Amino acid sequence: MKNQIVGVWLLERFLIEGADGKSRNWGSNTRGQLIYTDSGHMSVSINKDVETKSSVEIQNFFESILFYSGTFSLENDVIKHHVTNASNPNRIGKELVRFAKLNGDILTLTSPEESFGRAILTWRKIA
Numbered sequence: 001m002k003n004q005i006v007g008v009w010l011l012e013r014f015l016i017e018g019a020d021g022k023s024r025n026w027g028s029n030t031r032g033q034l035i036y037t038d039s040g041h042m043s044v045s046i047n048k049d050v051e052t053k054s055s056v057e058i059q060n061f062f063e064s065i066l067f068y069s070g071t072f073s074l075e076n077d078v079i080k081h082h083v084t085n086a087s088n089p090n091r092i093g094k095e096l097v098r099f100a101k102l103n104g105d106i107l108t109l110t111s112p113e114e115s116f117g118r119a120i121l122t123w124r125k126i127a
Contacts, residue, residue: 002074004102009034009123011046018117026119027064034123036072042081043069077101079109
């Protein structure tokens, strides 16, 4: 699978599935890029539209950005992202597990269950 995931991917959809099984979009007009390299490095950056007419506009900007980079390892259909840099400093040094499903040029990455539920991201390969 490694040869198939190496490349550049654009975000098609970012869903949050709650513990109740209901899904919602992570935000409005989400955009993102995911890169996996032959050398085992990875980078992901995602953002969404921001409510700018708010008393907490600056906080909204920070909450609209999701970024991390580092290396990755792959075992069967499980990808582990080893985070060395991140927009959320709490992620640095962590291993983020993603369950992968590949269907042609579409890659779906699903996080394990967490307190909020789980994240389901669909990516389309462009290079």
